[in-house]
Amino acid sequence: MKHNTALATLAVAPERFARAPEEPALAGSVVLRPPRPARPVAAAPETGFSAKLKRWFRLNKGAIRAMLLGCLSLGLFIALWHVLTVNRMSIYVRFINVxxxxxxxxxxxxxxxxxxxxxxxxxxxxxxxxxxxxxxxxxxxxxxxxxxxxxxxxxxxxxxxxxxxxxxxxxxxxxxxxxxxxxxxxxxxxxxxxxxxxxxxxxxxxxxxxxxxxxxxxxxxxxxxxxxxxxxxxxxxxxxxxxxxxxxxxxxxxxxxxxxxxxxxxxxxxxxxxxxxxxxxxxxxxxxxxxxxxxxxxxxxxxxxxxxxxxxxxx
Missing domain, CATH: 1.10.3720.10 (MetI-like)
Structure with missing residues (x-):
């Protein structure tokens, strides 16, 4: 009966039986600690062409962004050049013969x-x-x-x-x-x-x-x-x-x-x-x-x- 009562008390208030870190353990006493959380299992690294492609994009995203912005600026420049020369615009700067x-x-x-x-x-x-x-x-x-x-x-x-x-x-x-x-x-x-x-x-x-x-x-x-x-x-x-x-x-x-x-x-x-x-x-x-x-x-x-x-x- 006493054994069952102690188990019930432990289930209700386990902190009463946990020893504080600064308190020394008494000789012959039993110290009960909460179980350690299970370590998360590391996911297996992805393999294959798609994984390598993602890794390459992640490592070179700065260079890719610079290249895309450069292509965009060149495209806008050529588009502006086309509009000014095809319409023969003359806004102080003359594009008539360009x-x-x-x-x-x-x-x-x-x-x-x-x-x-x-x-x-x-x-x-x-x-x-x-x-x-x-x-x-x-x-x-x-x-x-x-x-x-x-x-x-x-x-x-x-x-x-x-x-x-x-x-x-x-x-x-x-x-x-x-x-x-x-x-x-x-x-x-x-x-x-x-x-x-x-x-x-x-x-x-x-x-x-x-x-x-x-x-x-x-x-x-x-x-x-x-x-x-x-x-x-x-x-x-x-x-x-x-x-x-x-x-x-x-x-x-x-x-x-x-x-x-x-x-x-x-x-x-x-x-x-x-x-x-x-x-x-x-x-x-x-x-x-x-x-x-x-x-x-x-x-x-x-x-x-x-x-x-x-x-x-x-x-």
Whole structure:
């Protein structure tokens, strides 16, 4: 009977028999605790193509959103271009002679079928590659040395600052006099256009190097060459790639200006020749081609920069 009464009391008020955490257990006493809740059973991970596709969308939703917004903006731009040109609107800015997207598309089909337009593109890409590569090979080491040695920076920086604001189109007459052929003068102007952004950004990257890392490397016995290789160069790499991206854009601007004035081939010459021949659709085609080539080259540099500098912050 007493045993049954105790069980009934436990069922009604179990808290009377539960020991508080701070109360010590008496010898020989029985402590009753409520049962632990059962652990939830983890659901088995989904497998198959649909699960992989969902995972991929979840990991890349930021890039997908950016791509969709970019496609939307381009679509709206082309739609606005079509409305303004088809209706020949003249709201202070005149769209009377501006070709429509359909007319530019027809010109593009004819240009790519002839093969001459592709030749212009290849020549411009070759000039960009040569001029930009030379600028990179000169500006990056010079910027690293100027950022490291103050006396070199004080000696070279004033000259670079005087030459940097001079536009590329102003260099065309001087380049024609300096170099024996138009090809070399155009490459020289492309070199100048990309040189200064790369140099300035490399200098900025060197100024952001943490001196604590430099002192730590020297305390560990690193020589000057090893410090450059292991500390200065990796720390400045994100800014160097920023300079390369900016320099590529300026290189295209400089190249087109040089080709319009002194060139006989290239996408800039093609665009200026189309204006001289009153072929308005080809003018728009050349402009679009310049934009696409510049975008592709800058995107390639950014992609290489993300691979080479994985520690850099990505925005």
């Amino acid at each position: 070709p429509s997207p359909a007319q530019v598309l027809e010109s593009a089909e004819a240009a790519f079928q002839s093969g001459r337009f592709i030749q212009h593109i290849l020549i411009s890409c070759r000039r960009i590659l040569i001029g930009f590569s030379i600028a990179t090979l000169v500006a990056v080491p010079l910027g690293l040395l100027m950022g490291r040695y103050k006396i070199l920076r004080e000696f070279v920086f004033p000259v670079s600052e005087v030459m940097r604001p001079i536009p590329a189109i102003a260099w065309v007459p001087m380049a024609i006099m300096l170099w024996p052929s138009n090809e070399e003068s155009i490459v020289f102007i492309t070199f100048l256009g990309s040189f200064f952004p790369i140099l300035i950004n490399t200098l900025h990257g060197m100024s952001t190097v943490d001196e604590v890392l430099v002192r730590a490397a020297r305390c560990l016995g690193a020589k000057e060459t090893a410090t450059f290789r292991e500390v200065y160069f990796p720390a400045a790499l994100p800014q160097i790639f920023t300079g390369l991206t900016v320099g590529m854009g300026v290189a295209w601007v400089s190249l087109i200006a040089a080709e319009m004035i002194s060139g006989q081939f290239g996408i800039g010459y093609f665009t200026w020749e189309s204006y001289s021949l009153v072929q308005y659709s080809d003018i728009a085609l050349g402009m679009i081609c310049i934009g696409v080539l510049g975008l592709a080259s800058s995107f390639a540099i950014r992609a290489v920069g993300r691979i080479v500098t994985p520690w850099a912050a990505r925005h």
